[in-house]
Amino acid sequence: MSLDAFQLPDSAPARIGDFHALWFEKASGHVPDASDFDVGVLSRQYPLIARIGTAGAGSELVWRDVAQADHWPFRTPVTGRPVAESVPPLMSVTRAINSFQETLTSGVPDYFETTSWLYGGRTSLMARLVAPLAVGEARELIALWEVMEPLETP
Known part of the structure; x- marks a missing residue:
């Protein structure tokens, strides 16, 4: 699958x-370089952004840089901590980690919306875009979350 085959809904x-337009512009037909994406600078416009890499023999996903x-x-x-520690338990962990791993492998961004992300007894409608970055011969991810509806009290 080519990078231009991916489209957001x-x-x-x-x-x-x-953000997807920025990533695509930096990509120029290839996975863009991680040096083009400074989380500290980007967090001014995208407050829920992070870089994710791998560590250890099992290539566990870890937070590299967090807004x-x-x-x-x-x-x-x-x-420096595992991504799985931040994801709500049960199937969300498997779904999120598998999605991130697929993006690392394929080199193609992934977009996902969820309507029942629990946090402090609340639910929200959220969207997430995860996209690959080149780090030398390896890859990392840049991930952006957006709350689409305000948090509600149950």
Whole structure:
């Protein structure tokens, strides 16, 4: 699958669409270089953004660089810690990790919306875009989340 074959749905939030356009512009037909995506700078416009890499013999996904957001809609990511620690339990962990691994392998972005992400007894409608980045011969990910509806109290 080529990079230009991936398209966001019309329902994707504008901020995710803007970020995808930036990623695609930097890609120029190839997976863009990680040096083009400074999380600290990008977090001014995209407050829920993070870089994800792999570590260890099992290539566990870990947070490489995380925006300093006031509120993450899941457990706050911690640089150097496993991504799985931040994802809500049960099937969400498997779904998220498999999606991230597929993006690392394929080199093609992935978009996902969820309507029941629990955080502190609340639910929200969220969208997530994860896209690959080149780090030398290896790959990392850049991920952006967007809350599409305000958090509600049950």
